[in-house]
Amino acid sequence: MRAVSTVLDVAVFLLLVSAAVGTLVLADPPEQTDSRADETAEIIASSTLSIEYGLAGETRYAHGTIAELLARAAVANASFEGASLASMDGRFSATVTKETSERLVAPNRTQIVARWVPYRGGPLQGHTVVGQAPPDGLDVHSATISVSVPVAASQERAANRSEDGYDAVARTVAVAVADGLLPDNRVDASAFRESPTASATTHRYETFAEATETGVSGLLESGSVGTAHNRIVAGLARTFAADMRDRFDTPAKAAEAVQTGTVHITVRRWDA
Structure with missing residues (x-):
């Protein structure tokens, strides 16, 4: 299996934008014992996800943690001054969102938001969201992790x-x-x-x-x-x-x- 490179070559570029994404395979994550966000964040950071996708009639593979794939989905969903940079039908991001939701989102009790903004408040940004926002009036636990993406830290x-x-x-x-x-x-x-x-x-x-x-x-x-x-x-x-x-x-x-x-x-x- 070919791992995702830290350099954004053309193949990884396709990973970010391609509609030819196949299936996601996830190792069983640790059992979640309560509603605290830090436990879910730890699962996201440590549990691995494998992606199988098509490229020019070939099957290719990429591998990373759930966090890494969510981060790439956020970049794939990027927009510039409101104009979407995502090509075709966005199946990569949709598939990552679906598989993450099925494994990690307790019914009506979890939301995960991955956000990429090259500089805070700028016109270029991308995000992907798993789950609905919490209802008003409830105590909400939150945790944030940072994930590197194949864009140079500058x-x-x-x-x-x-x-x-x-x-x-x-x-x-x-x-x-x-x-x-x-x-x-x-x-x-x-x-x-x-x-x-x-x-x-x-x-x-x-x-x-x-x-x-x-x-x-x-x-x-x-x-x-x-x-x-x-x-x-x-x-x-x-x-x-x-x-x-x-x-x-x-x-x-x-x-x-x-x-x-x-x-x-x-x-x-x-x-x-």
Whole structure:
């Protein structure tokens, strides 16, 4: 079985966006003894999940903890200024949600939310939710765990660049996001045009391009993937910088909000 790489190559990119997801197999988790959220969080962090999915007529496998798969589902559900970056029908996220719910969500007593925001409050974010929100008026136990995703952690670099202003912090975030979510000039152009990733990748490029008022369609059609990638980085950096100026008092404060490589998973449990 091939494990999920920490580097977001094209195969893992497909894992994030592909509609060709097969079944999920989960080892029996430890028995939950009460309604405390920290117990469920521990199960999520430690119990493993295997994914079988189709790629170009082949069966492929990925493996990780429930938390890791929920984190990838959150990234797969990403939207930019309200425009969805997810391609096709979102079966990967839906399958992860369904299988997690069946094994971990006590009827009407548990909610799990995985959320990815490259910097707090920014226009790019993704999430996946398992279970309903708790009713009003009940005591709710909560616990949060953090999970790394295949997007570079860039807070330290952003902090080091903060003396150069908002533009430098924003570009640091833009590079991490684009390198994590979009194939670039490391992908052979002819393979890019013919690959099963083409539809999903084109959708994601063009969604980013539209939201940042950047043109890439002609570049993708001609196979100039590297140039398209660089334009998206520039467009994201402009958008992030304008947003950071509006919401953070200083570039240093903006850098403190950066969390590109992390998904936060919050578990809430309550008594019926």
